Amino acid sequence: MHSSSALIDIYRDYLPMSESTPVITLGEGNTPLVKAVNLPQQLGFPKLNLHFKLEGLNPTGSFKDRGMTLAISKAVEEGCRGVICASTGNTSASAAAFATKAGLPCFVLLPAGHVALGKLAQAILYGAKLISIDGNFDQALNLVKDVAEDCHLTIVNSINNYRLEGQKTAAFEVIEQLGKPPDYLFIPVGNAGNISAYWRGFKLWKNMGKAAMAPRMCGFEAAGAAAIVLKRPIAEPETKATAIRIGNPASWKEAEKAALESDGWIDSVTDDEIMDAYKLIARSEGIFCEPSSAAGVAGLIKHLKAGAVLTDSTVVAVLTGNGLKDPNAAMSAIKIDLNPIEATVEKVKLAIGI
Ligand code: AN7
Numbered sequence: 001m002h003s004s005s006a007l008i009d010i011y012r013d014y015l016p017m018s019e020s021t022p023v024i025t026l027g028e029g030n031t032p033l034v035k036a037v038n039l040p041q042q043l044g045f046p047k048l049n050l051h052f053k054l055e056g057l058n059p060t061g062s063f064k065d066r067g068m069t070l071a072i073s074k075a076v077e078e079g080c081r082g083v084i085c086a087s088t089g090n091t092s093a094s095a096a097a098f099a100t101k102a103g104l105p106c107f108v109l110l111p112a113g114h115v116a117l118g119k120l121a122q123a124i125l126y127g128a129k130l131i132s133i134d135g136n137f138d139q140a141l142n143l144v145k146d147v148a149e150d151c152h153l154t155i156v157n158s159i160n161n162y163r164l165e166g167q168k169t170a171a172f173e174v175i176e177q178l179g180k181p182p183d184y185l186f187i188p189v190g191n192a193g194n195i196s197a198y199w200r201g202f203k204l205w206k207n208m209g210k211a212a213m214a215p216r217m218c219g220f221e222a223a224g225a226a227a228i229v230l231k232r233p234i235a236e237p238e239t240k241a242t243a244i245r246i247g248n249p250a251s252w253k254e255a256e257k258a259a260l261e262s263d264g265w266i267d268s269v270t271d272d273e274i275m276d277a278y279k280l281i282a283r284s285e286g287i288f289c290e291p292s293s294a295a296g297v298a299g300l301i302k303h304l305k306a307g308a309v310l311t312d313s314t315v316v317a318v319l320t321g322n323g324l325k326d327p328n329a330a331m332s333a334i335k336i337d338l339n340p341i342e343a344t345v346e347k348v349k350l351a352i353g354i
Pocket residue numbers: 062086087088089090091092188189190191192193194195243244290292293320321
């Protein structure tokens with residue numbers, strides 16, 4: 001039995017926790033791993049053993065909570081006066097929530113016009129100080145690096161190593177839930193922190209003898225923001241998947257290493273491929289993720305279409321964020337007529353049409 005249900009308490013032995021680290025928790029982690037039942041068939045690979053890690057069920061609706069619980073707990077331990085981050089949205093929501101729980105002020109720099117509505121609403125309601133930047137995420141992160149020291153604020157972007165340390169717990173959970181490591185992990189890549197963190201986790205348990213092997217790490221950038229794939233920073237990244245609209249990933253080198261060491265790869269997927277996967281996940285499995293989260297599944301579909309045979313493999317796709325974060329994406333992905341009809345049995349039967 002664990003003495004606490006807090007993620008960083010459960011995995012305390014594998015994390016940089018000390019006796020005096022406070023545990024700032026919102027009930028993060030322990031997210032479901034759900035087997036796909038309809039999607040493999042629909043893709044033409046009925047025997048594909050595919051599981052989704054539903055990270056959108058974390059308290060603020062994204063995987064960011066795993067790293068944030070540790071980053072904020074350590075910030076409190078170190079006596080920090082406030083935290084700051086740049087964000088495409090989810091980091092800001094998570095930072096704002098955990099900072100509030102810890103009683104710390106939180107400052108977030110957001111790329112104006114490119115943050116999904118739900119994420120913005122969260123950061124506002126949790127009480128963060130929002131600073132909208134006339135620029136993209138990469139510019140916002142550079143500004144954060146420039147001002148944090150002068151203002152004596154702790155950066156809680158994934159350049160803060162505690163973020164990736166906390167996030168690696170997702171790999172432990174996947175192994176525990178499957179009873180073994182998967183053969184492949186498909187995952188979206190933005191700032192490249194999450195793929196790096198999973199690899200830290202899988203590698204650690206393999207090296208400790210707690211797992212027999214480690215999966216191949218397969219990461220996917222949006223084609224309009226594919227710096228790692230194209231081997232150069234993208235000055236003006238563009239994609240509908242706003243969470244991964246990032247042109248100069250902070251964990252670039254570690255992610256490349258993760259792909260190389262695990263015999264995996266990093267590739268890109270187009271916005272059409274991302275939006276198709278986004279719709280397919282909802283309509284075949286009843287899972288509502290945000291567009292960026294579908295990039296890993298889009299990558300899996302691309303790989304299958306290229307002729308890969310994964311029949312004897314166990315595959316996990318990480319769905320990083322909740323679909324409710326971005327209602328506008330859903331509303332523009334599916335065109336329907338929402339004009340009201342007359343409120344009569346006759347008209348409703350006509351509308352049902354069966
Ligand atoms: C849903 O919130 O970068 O490769 O500032 O929100 O670890 O960056 C979000 C990234 C994937 C990419 N899926 O993960 C931010 C931010 C969702 C995300 C990613 C993000 P990384």
